[in-house]
Amino acid sequence: MVTQANTYGQMKFSKISFKAAVVWFITALSLTQIQAQPVIKLISDTACSPDTVQISITGTRVIGVNSFELLVHFDDSRMRFDSVFYAMNFLDRHFQTDLISSSVVKLTWDSVRALTIGSEAVMFKLQFTVLNPGNPAIIWEGTSALRDAEQQLVISEFVDANVLINSKYIRYTLTQIMEGCVKEKKGRYSVSVTYGSPPFIYDWHGGFLNPGVDTIVLGLKGGPNKLTIYDSKWCRFDTTFQVKVKPAPAIRLSTEEAVPYVIVQKPDVQFYSNIDSINLIDNSIPNWQWDFGEPDSSRSVETDPLHTFKTAFTVLEAGTTSYMIKLWAISNDGCDTSVYKEVQIDKPEPEVFNVFTPNGDGQNELFTIHGSKKADLEEWPLSDFYDRMELLVYDRNGRKVYESTDYQNDWDGGGHADGTYFYVLKCYGRFGDETYQGSLMILTGGK
Numbered sequence: 156m157v158t159q160a161n162t163y164g165q166m167k168f169s170k171i172s173f174k175a176a177v178v179w180f181i182t183a184l185s186l187t188q189i190q191a192q193p194v195i196k197l198i199s200d201t202a203c204s205p206d207t208v209q210i211s212i213t214g215t216r217v218i219g220v221n222s223f224e225l226l227v228h229f230d231d232s233r234m235r236f237d238s239v240f241y242a243m244n245f246l247d248r249h250f251q252t253d254l255i256s257s258s259v260v261k262l263t264w265d266s267v268r269a270l271t272i273g274s275e276a277v278m279f280k281l282q283f284t285v286l287n288p289g290n291p292a293i294i295w296e297g298t299s300a301l302r303d304a305e306q307q308l309v310i311s312e313f314v315d316a317n318v319l320i321n322s323k324y325i326r327y328t329l330t331q332i333m334e335g336c337v338k339e340k341k342g343r344y345s346v347s348v349t350y351g352s353p354p355f356i357y358d359w360h361g362g363f364l365n366p367g368v369d370t371i372v373l374g375l376k377g378g379p380n381k382l383t384i385y386d387s388k389w390c391r392f393d394t395t396f397q398v399k400v401k402p403a404p405a406i407r408l409s410t411e412e413a414v415p416y417v418i419v420q421k422p423d424v425q426f427y428s429n430i431d432s433i434n435l436i437d438n439s440i441p442n443w444q445w446d447f448g449e450p451d452s453s454r455s456v457e458t459d460p461l462h463t464f465k466t467a468f469t470v471l472e473a474g475t476t477s478y479m480i481k482l483w484a485i486s487n488d489g490c491d492t493s494v495y496k497e498v499q500i501d502k503p504e505p506e507v508f509n510v511f512t513p514n515g516d517g518q519n520e521l522f523t524i525h526g527s528k529k530a531d532l533e534e535w536p537l538s539d540f541y542d543r544m545e546l547l548v549y550d551r552n553g554r555k556v557y558e559s560t561d562y563q564n565d566w567d568g569g570g571h572a573d574g575t576y577f578y579v580l581k582c583y584g585r586f587g588d589e590t591y592q593g594s595l596m597i598l599t600g601g602k
Contacts, residue, residue, distance in 0.1 A: 193217040193301055193309060195225065196275075197293050197316035202285045203323035203390030207237065209280040210293060210316065217272040221304045222265040226296035227281065231258040233291045233320060234283040242277040259296065269304065288322040321388040326350035329396050335377065336490035342375035342398035351386050358383040403492035404440050404484040406430060416501040417478060418540045419471055420584025422464035424498065428482055430458045443484035464500075468586040471500045501526075505537050505580060509595040513568040522548075522595060523564040524580065536564050537582070545581040548595070550574075568597045 194215040202208035212225075229236070236254055239262070241247045246264060253261045260281065272278070295313040303309055327348040335341025340362070347370065348355055360381040362372040377400030384392040411425040430440055445455040449466050464470075464478065477499045485491035503526030512519045524537045524544075538544050538561075546566070548557035556571055562580075573596075580591040 191216060193220065193311040194275075194314065195295070195299075195301070195311060196314035197227070197295070199316040199318065201319040201321065201389065202283075203321050203388060204285045204288055206323065206391065207282055207284050208234075208318060209240065209282045210318065211242075211277045211280050213275050214270070214272045214278045215275040217270045217278075217301070219303050220270040220301045220309055221267065222306070223263070223299075223301045225262040225299045226255075227260050227262070227293060228296055229258055229260075229283065229293045230289070230291035233287045233289050234285055234293075234318065236260050237282040237284055240280040240282065242279055246279060267304075283318075285318070285320045288320050290317055290319050292317050321352075321390055323390040323392075324351065325384065325386060325390075325392050327384065327392075329382070329394070331399060332371070333373075334399055334401050335375075336488070337377055337400050337403045338492070339400075339490075340374045340376045342377060342380075342400065343371065343373050344375060344380075344396065344398065345371045346382065346384070348384070352388050352390070354387055356385040358385075401486070401488045401490045403490045404430075404433065404486050406433070406440070406443070406482060406484045406492065406494055408480065408482045408494055408496055410496070410498060416499050417464045417467050419467045419500060419502045420541050420582070420586060420589075421539070422467040422585060423461060424464065425459070425461050426480070427459045430484065439486050439488075440484050441487060443482065446481040446483070448478040448480055467500055471502060476500055501540075503537065503540050505582075505591050507578075507580075507591075507593055507595070509593060510598060511568070511595070512598045512600070514599045520567055521564055522566045522568070522578075524562075538563055541582040541584045543583045545583070547579040547581075549577045549579075551576075568599070571597060573597050573599055 195217070196213045196215070198211040198213060200208055200210055239250075239252050241250070245266075245268065249264055249266045251263045253263075255261050262279075292315060294315040299313055301309040301311045325348060327346055330345050330347070331342065332345055333341060333343035342362075344359075344362075346357060357369045359372040359375075360383065361376070362374040362380075364372060375398045377398050379395050380398050382394050382396060384394075386392075407429045409427045411427075417424055426445065428443075430443055433440055443456065443458070445457070445460055445462075447453045447455070447462050447464065449464060450470075451466070453462070455462065470478075477497050480496045480498055481493055482495075483491065483493045505524050506526070508519070508523050508525075510519075511522050513521070526535050526537050526540055543560070544562045546557070546559045546562035547555060548566070550556050550571070551574070556576065557566055557569055559566070576595050576597065578593060578595055580593075582589045582591070
């Protein structure tokens with residue numbers, strides 16, 4: 156009896172176990188089928204009116220799908236559709252977006268290449284402009300569908316979403332509490348929010364903050380600066396404010412227009428500034444200084460100095476062809492500035508017009524010598540480049556027919572006969588003497 160009882164019990168247990176197994180298998184199969192379904196999901200988000208919001212559309216287990224038609228319904232009293240952004244590059248091909256009504260946007264895609272999305276990933280984003288506060292739903296229309304290469308319906312799960320739209324309002328005051336100079340970053344600003352949803356986060360986009368204080372920013376540059384404020388609802392407020400700065404002295408420098416070069420044998424250059432003119436108006440520049448760029452660090456505190464470049468000859472011989480002149484000035488507000496001018500060093504050589512025609516017609520009447528090294532110096536008398544020039548002229552027999560100890564391009568031939576003569580030109584400069592020789596011809600045509 157015991158044995159039978161045991162046998163019967165085992166048989167009963169076996170029937171129950173088999174039935175349970177079948178139920179478990181069917182359930183597991185159903186769950187597997189459900190889990191294998193593609194999932195297309197709208198992702199809920201928050202926004203602030205009247206900002207924009209991007210609602211992500213994600214896909215999970217979207218495999219073997221060659222086309223889809225997705226219809227998204229939204230509350231057009233609270234949201235306005237703007238555009239689509241693709242998160243997967245291949246979706247932008249064969250993709251079409253249609254706003255079929257003010258509250259429904261249709262997304263269609265068809266390709267021979269099937270989608271292969273395993274774990275959840277963003278497929279694209281819908282951008283809306285939010286209009287009014289609320290918590291509107293964004294839902295899939297019932298005709299939304301995915302299809303395979305044979306245009307067979309792919310059973311899918313579609314998940315709706317909501318957008319929490321907060322009212323966006325804030326009242327704040329921006330105050331500049333310190334100015335700086337133009338080239339400095341000493342501007343200081345503060346912000347005070349008098350209405351909104353605290354706590355607030357401040358992004359100054361520049362400058363720096365003292366630890367624990369985010370409502371005052373230091374080290375701002377002059378001109379336009381930006382501030383972004385976020386409230387507790389993550390509503391964003393952007394503003395631009397102007398940092399005023401103290402002006403730097405508007406100084407200028409120039410040189411004598413007639414000779415804007417440092418001439419090695421006559422290196423006196425007249426410089427000019429507008430400091431006297433500025434101080435005549437508001438007396439705003441108490442201090443200034445010239446730096447003429449010479450190795451001996453020569454300086455001047457005159458407003459219009461005449462400077463002699465004592466190193467011009469040796470500097471040019473060493474291969475340096477210019478000086479950098481600097482004029483520095485500081486205002487009563489403590490703002491300083493510097494202006495610069497490069498001045499070339501020149502050593503012109505004489506260009507002798509060795510044929511002249513003192514015949515009274517008013518043209519080419521004088522024996523002239525000009526500088527020739529720089530094109531724009533050709534019309535300048537060589538005497539401008541030396542302290543003094545001495546000219547001696549001889550005829551073919553060696554007799555001296557003309558002499559000047561300070562020649563100024565003023566010899567008209569002295570009534571001498573036409574023909575060839577010879578000259579000796581001695582140039583006396585600040586750093587030595589130079590002698591040039593050559594021939595000249597007088598042609599009067601018998602007049």
